[in-house]
Amino acid sequence: MKVSFTMSLSKSLLLLCWIFSVALAQSACTCNNVDENVRSFNENSTEQVFSNLATEIAFIGGYLIPGTLGEPHKMGMLQSVMYEAYAANGANDWAPLTEAGMIRKQVVNTTDEDEIAQFVAHTAYGCIRRLISGADEKIALLDTKMQSLGFNSPSTDILMHESAPLVMGVLQKFMPGPSPDINIINAPSNTSVNACEGLVNAARWQALCVHDPQHPAECKTQDLSFGPLYDARLIVADGERQINDLIAQAAIPGAELDSSSEEFIAQHRAVLEASAHLDDLAKFQAEHFQPNAVALAHSMILEEIEARGLSLEESILVLFGTIGAARDAVAGSVTIKLNNQSVRPITVAQCQFRGVHILGWNKPYMGVRNMTNNEGDLWTPYLPTPPHPSYTSGHAGAAGAAMAALKRFFPDGLIQGANCATRKAGTSRYEPKIEAGQPGYIANVTDVPNQGPGTVGYSPAQDVTICTASFDDYAEQIAESRLLGGIHVPMDNHYGLQWGRYMGNHFYETRVVPLLPADEPEEEEPATCSCNNDLDSNARQFNESSTEPVYSNLATEAAFIGTYLIPGTLGEPHKLGMLQSVMYEAYAANGANDWSPLTEAGMIRKKLITTTDEDEIAKFVGHAAFGCIRRLISGADEKIALLDAKMKSLGFNSADILTHESAALVMGVLQKFMPGPSPDFNLINTPSNTSLTNCDGLVDGSRWQPLCVYDPQYPGKCKAQELNFGPLYDARLIVANGGRQIKNLIQASDVGSAILDDSSEEFISQHRSVMAASAQLDDMAKFQAEHFQRNAVVLAHKVILDEVEARGLSLEDSVLVLFGTIGAARDAVAGSVTMKLDSQSVRPITVAQCHFHGEETMAWNKPYMGVHNITNSEGDLWRSYLPTPAHPAYTSGHAAAAGAAMAALKRFFPDGLIQGANCARRKAGTSTYEPKIEAGQPGYISGVTDVPNQGPRTIGYSPAADVIICTATFDDYVNKVAASQVLGGVHIPMDDVNGQKFGEFMGNHFYNIRIAPIFATPSPSATATALPTRASPPTSAPGSRSFSAAFERGVWGVVTFALTMGWSMM
Known part of the structure; x- marks a missing residue:
């Protein structure tokens, strides 16, 4: 088949930019040390080289x-x-x-x-x-x-x-198994070039026949030299075979490209383009990173450990965390390779492109030149082709894993050890200087320095140096070296790095984090929290009558409008996630960026549209967002009219919003992640027929019982609680590209189970913690419970919008931050729902009213009456300050959503400090549940509703004076959201601790899978305050440790924790 070598202008420019970027990166990097000066192995020396x-x-x-x-x-x-x-x-x-x-x-x-x-x-x-x-x-x-x-x-x-x-x-x-019995699709070649007639499928691997040093006249067919690592027992999984599950979680797609497709041709054309630009530095990069990537990383990490002066203990942990991750990443690469059997570039060049004239390198010393690509003049790569399939790059996987884990140990990400390698003139591995009288000598070829890519001669012509400034740079240069060597297409390296970075982070979270010393809660920070803005009075507010935009770009303005209109409709956490996914899709589908669309419609549009006009892109994003909101609030006529008015004020025509060209993207996203119907669950306990617990209906005292709540449609009756967000059970995840992987992720996050025996000491202690918190409810605690009562995704959405505005983000960065945070929060809620329905764990109100029935205690149990001694019997039962939600307890959805959103936000902004609005104020007498009521107003009680309370144990309205909640950091925000659920009496500490833990896991996982691959390519829109590094370091969330440590101290620990942290005024 004849192939026309055409590439779009944008792809050609991208490749050329990449080629020149390698040289630019070198000039910007400063050498700490070079290879002739660093520690080298001397077989004859008896001196110790390293310090421990x-x-x-x-x-x-x-x-x-x-x-x-x-x-x-x-x-x-x-x-x-x-x-x-x-x-x-x-x-x-x-x-x-x-x-x-x-x-x-x-x-x-x-x-x-x-x-x-x-x-x-x-x-x-x-x-x-x-x-x-x-x-x-x-x-x-x-x-x-x-x-x-x-x-x-x-x-x-x-x-x-x-x-x-x-x-x-x-x-x-961890012993590898025998090599798997893999059915190789294509017959092997009997020479070192491809036997094209043996290709059954041109997109699949063909083994070559390589020279056998033991039998010079023969060649030996390549075999799968590391097949035993296929689906190997993993260190990270304690010897379990979980590699295929982890590959799915890392969102690594199959390599199923049709060999006649435009993308397949472009991928392999990129290899030939790189071959056409091979200069001395590119050749050295290919050679220098040719050895096994785990061994390369091992040497580099040893130097880093020495430079940073680590102790014996620290050295062992860093080596285990990085090289263990790299080994497991290689096992994953082997598995992906053998599952896909994807073709190597040499096969495509020699068979599919046979007879097409190519400008490139194809033999030592001859430089880049025009070749016929026929017998005797076939294209060959600079490096020998390895004996296994192509996709994904094992070098990229191993380097990505080791460096991602190393960056978790040292978040500065900068190489302090040896970071340079020099190749002396004429010492190339494949094109060394050979002088007269030496084997292989060719006059005026092997004894003269080349004068550039298109000339003959030895390499390098003069000394060349590779410099790697950072851990990311190191991994990326290794990945690039495989393209320069001609043995991998760009896709192999891109997904190899993505897989490796996922494994590095996963290994660190699973194997290293549990070994790190738990931080004691350093919760003095709220006492010094300063308000940047008052959320309730000075921050940006939605004004239904105003025609003025509130935010500075269309992405944040549309999201702001959605945040006002979507809440109050069924399924709001999911809907807000969909809005941000649609905005992401609209931006991704405009072609001139490195974002991967979520839907087929987006991918089709991306191939057609390559605009870089920011105004045009902004309008398209705005159309898509408004079309999405319009669908999400369908049936709410008043909200639709308000949306139309807001759209009109921004210059959009509401009449055609549902038929706009963006509609295909909107529908594609909504359908791809559409929740299923609520699952049919067998409830263990009989529902109560009153708003109190029906203790006689409890089959299992540790399981949930629905209550009967007041129904506005039938004033004289109550209605049994229903699972109103059941459709998110085991939902299609944004992070998994629509896959149902939530149960695997729950297991990976290690959040444990809610199944505590109701007679166990731990069960009793957890629920007594809630009652102890109830006994300390003051105005600040009540306000914290009320303020964070609303859906946590909505709350986080508002905080993040203000943060985006405060940091002055561009349209592109705004869309990405909102997608990365709210998308993570939506998926975290899906996980929380799944855990709730699987566990069916009891709510505190049921335990208090049944298990502790008849026990006298100090607590709050009705509005205005303050904390007082209650009998906890009929007529005087304990009740929670907040209404108990209509679903099981474990884990806290609020803690999960906030944890996910803030963990992702911290990856964008590692300083972790809230720069947007960070305070909320409650005016005196304006409590949701204990407002000031004066004579003549409904509910008035003289001397009770018209007087301010004087403290937790006194009657009166709340708050007695204005109170302010201030959150200084992203971690502080999560901690306060989680603590509010204990203060409100609707969750035990365990629900919140593990909800927060799962949320933080999901936030980091979402960022690693959906955001980090985009940041691997520099974006022109980053500013000093926006996204300070395009691959910001993953950070452990110390807030989760502090929060957990505080609650684990038991009944009085949670009270002390809340008083010192959650209830401080400023």
Whole structure:
């Protein structure tokens, strides 16, 4: 088939920009150290190179293990064994990986650092010895090096050391299986070029036949050299085989491109374009990052550890967290490769593009030139093609994982260790200088320096240096090197990095975060909180009569209008998520950006539209947003009329909004993520027929019982509560591109279960915490409960809109921040709903009125009466300050939604400080449930409703004087939202702690999957206050630790926590 080599102008320009960006990146980077000055392995030296035994022995392993079969896996095993040796010494909080480690931990409890270091070294020594078994020269060198460090036993003895059970336990637990029996679609070639006639499917891999050094006259067909890592037992999953689930969670698509499709052609054309621009620096980049990426990362991380002066303990943890993640990422790459069997560029170039004249590189020393791409003059890549399928890049995956995890340890993201590598003139691996008399010499070819990509000669012509300024830069240069080498298309590298970064963050969250010391709550911060703006009186308010825009761009203005009109309609958390998804889709579908559309309609439009006109894009986003709002408020005539008026004031014609060209995108998004019908759940407990609990109807005292609430349509009757947001159960997720993965994500977030026995000490303690909080309700606590009572997605939406405005974001950045935060919050609510319906956990009101029935206690139980002694019997039962919602308790949807939105927001703005409106004021006597009522007004009670209360234990209206809530940081905001649910009496602390934990997990996961890939490509719209780095560091949320720690102290802990943190006035 003849192929016409045409690329759109935009794609050609993007590629050329990329090529020049490599050189620009080099000039902007400053070398800390270069390869001839950094620590190198000297086989004859007896001097220790690194400053602690952990890094020294890791350094020795990093030299000896490469070159043996399965080195990515083996490097991961070495670091896992060192982790296990440290964990098994008892006097630390590290959880051993093996049964042998757990047994030792119970027996050994040393804190002697030298003793621990010696044990770690013995263990690592024994591990390396096993990993290089059969390599006699390496074993002899290992023994020599260990003797220089004071280990006098030969390596045969080290195999019998007391550490041996730990080594064997780790190696056996994570042992790869045999190579899977994969049915290879295409017949292998019998030469080092492609046998095109053997291609059954041109989009799939074909094994080549490569030179066999043992039999010079023969070649050897490539086989899958690392097949055993397919669906391997994962370190991050404690030996479980979860790789396919994690690949799905990371939103890594299949590589199913038709070989005749425009995208397939463009991907492979990009490889040839890169080949046509190969200069000395590009060749060096391809060569320098050619070795196994796990080994490369290992060397770089050792230098970083040394430069930052880490202790033995810290060194082991960083190596385990980074190299363990890289090993698991390689297992994922292998699995993706074998599942997809995607074609290598050499096959496409030599078969699909056969006979087409190509400008490119195809043999050493000859430079870039025109070739016929026929027998004898076929295109070949600069690097040898590896013996396995293409998609995704294992190098990108391993580097992405290691660097993402490293960035979690060191959020500055800057390389402080050796960050440069120099290639001396004429020392290229594939085009070295060869002079007369040396094998391979060709006069005026191998002995002359090349003068640029289109000339003959050796490489490099003069010394060249690669510099990597940051962890992100390091991973990206490794990924780029595979394109420069001609062995991966851009898509392989893009999704390889995405997969790796997901695994790096997942490994850190799962394996490292639980080992970090829990932060004690440093909750003095609210006492020094200063109001940037008063949300209730000075911040931007919706004025139904005004025709003036309130926000500075159409994206935030449309979102603001949606925030006013959507609440009050059924399913508002989902609807707000859909509004932001539609706005994202409208921006993504305009072509001239790196955003991936969510729908087929968006992808089609993106191929057709490549405008960069900001006004045109803004109007399209506005049309899409208003069309979406119009559909989301369908049937609410007054709201629709108000929307039409607002649209008109902004220059939009409401008559055609539902038929505008953006309608296909709106409908595509709404249909893709449409909730299902409410699931049919078997309720364990019989509903109550009153607004109090029907204790006789309780089959299980730890499970939810619906109450009967007043029905405005039937004044004399009440109506049993129904699950009004059931459709979000196991909903299609935005983060999963419409997949139903919520239960996998709940498991990954490790939020535990709500199934506490109602007679257990923990169950009793949790519910007594709620009653203890009730006994302390003052005006500030009541206001906090009321202020955060509204739907948490709506509340977060308002806070984020003000934050976007305060930071002066562009239209592009506004759309992205709103999508990243509110999209995460919507998915978090879906998770919370799923947990609620699966757990059916009891509400505090049921436990108080049934389990604690008849117990006298101090508490609040009715408006205006303050905290007083109640009998908790008929007529004087405990009641919550807020009405109990119509669904089970665990986990708190408020905590989850706020946690997700703020965790994502903190990824955009790592300073974590609220710069928008951060205060709310409640005027005296304006409480929702205890307002001032004067004589002549309905509900008036003399001396009760017309007098201000004098404190928690007095009667009167609330608040007695104006009160203000101030939230200084994103974490502070989440903590206050979560605490409000205990203050309101509708959640126990466990509901809020785990709701917040799940929300923070979902916020980071959403950012990693949906936002980080966009930031991998620089955007021209970032400003000093907007999105300060386009790949901002993932941050652990210390607020979650502080919050949990406070609640875990029990009944009085939660009261103290609330008084010192949630109820402080300023």
